[in-house]
Amino acid sequence: MVPGKVATIEDVARAAGVSRQTVSNVINAPSKVREPTQRKVQAAIEALGYSPNAMARRLRTQRTSTIGVRLDAFSGGISGVVLDRFVHALTEHASTRGLRVLLYAARTVDDELRHINEFADGGEVDAIILTNTAPGDPRAARLRERGIPFAAFGRPWGAHDLEKAGHPWVDIDGAAGTRAATEHLLERAGRRIAFLGWPSDSGTGDDRERGWRETIGPRAGDPSAPRLISAETVPEAQAAVRSLLQDNDIDGIVCATDVHAIGAHLAAVRGGRSDLQIVGFDNTAAAEALGLSSVEQLPEEVATAILEMLMGPEGTKISRPPTPTPTGRLVEPELIVR
Structure with missing residues (x-):
């Protein structure tokens, strides 16, 4: 490891020869891990001086009142206006429910997956809203694996039955x-x-x-x-x-x-x-x-619908899971004639 660099859970997993999830289990739920593996992980923690975030250990009982949303890289031109309006509306509506919105930058899907792991390890968010959904998108699977509630602005492209997507979503029709x-x-x-x-x-x-x-x-x-x-x-x-x-x-x-x-x-x-x-x-x-x-496209309606899916019509806390049966909704856009 680079001298002076603060050890991360990825460093511990690499040193112990186990997965990141195994390290997290040793820290938060040791009963799930065999004793020999626990010893390897603990030895790596001590050798690297890793200090797990206390918030991660309290994640099941403590809430951050924060929703994470990816901020797309600026691409110039007139594209991106709809997502900008969505984020603005989400921030306003979330504030009225006592929530903050945390924006994070990720240029690639791999970058975003790393952010998801960091959020799960550090307990920094109560939920994440995915944008720019695509067929074969691995982010939903990672969020389920790490136990972070989420909803998507964008339908699960490629799914044969949108109502069986496995997570709540809202999209423009x-x-x-x-x-x-x-x-x-x-x-x-x-x-x-x-x-x-x-x-x-x-x-x-x-x-x-x-x-x-x-x-x-x-x-x-x-x-x-x-x-x-x-x-x-x-x-x-x-x-x-x-x-x-x-x-x-x-x-x-x-x-x-x-x-x-x-x-x-x-x-x-x-x-x-x-x-x-x-x-x-x-x-x-x-x-x-x-x-x-x-x-x-009415992105403001999308923001309102997503918050309702995550929190209920008037809720102030993220539900776990967001809805008893994950559902999807298409928002009908409006033709503006000039």
Whole structure:
């Protein structure tokens, strides 16, 4: 170990040749560990001078009144607005229930897993809220393993039955949002409505595309209702729409994000189609400034719903488990017409 470095539970586990959980059991529940293993762990603790946090030993009886939420790395552009609003709303609503919100930075899933272990070892939080959920996400399993209550902003992508996810979650009903956007354009612009979004196999993107497809029906993907693909950048979205307008006189475009919508708007204006009806998704300040209609995700409602799942409608303490039967909820977004 580096001289002067304070020993961690990971150092003890490595020195004793056991898992981190075994070290935690030796400290907090020695009856679960065989005596020879206890002796190895205790020897490593003494050799390294490790001092377990007293709060960890009192975790079952003492609460921290703190909820942990990952703070995403700043990526620039107009993305991330929804999560920023969610964190702001969560902090406000948690405060009224006597809770604090602890923000932590993690650039990778492995970084976040290390944070989860540290929170469990140190007893720093009563619960964690996961964001940016994805198929095969290992964070939920780690939280269950370490015994930390949690809920997720984002559905368990890849689960065949969302109601059997095993943990509470809240997400935006993206399909409902694009369905409302498509119905609006069919009524206001015409029947030739395109969709512009990410490549397939993106959980969020596929969900938003589904609302457009279900509304357009069998024509979805035909020349009268083309499906355009673009990364979430203004130049790529602009290029995709510019190419479309050269051969197709469409009436409107439903977009997976406001970034796509801004690119589509620029292409339409520069292509002499300033009348082209375009609807974005996220309702950012940039879309508002350009006068673009957009789907509002209502992250404040998500924050309220997650706290209710963790604490009950008017509770002031985190439940263990958060709900008797973990449930999921889809929040229907609102179409903002401009």
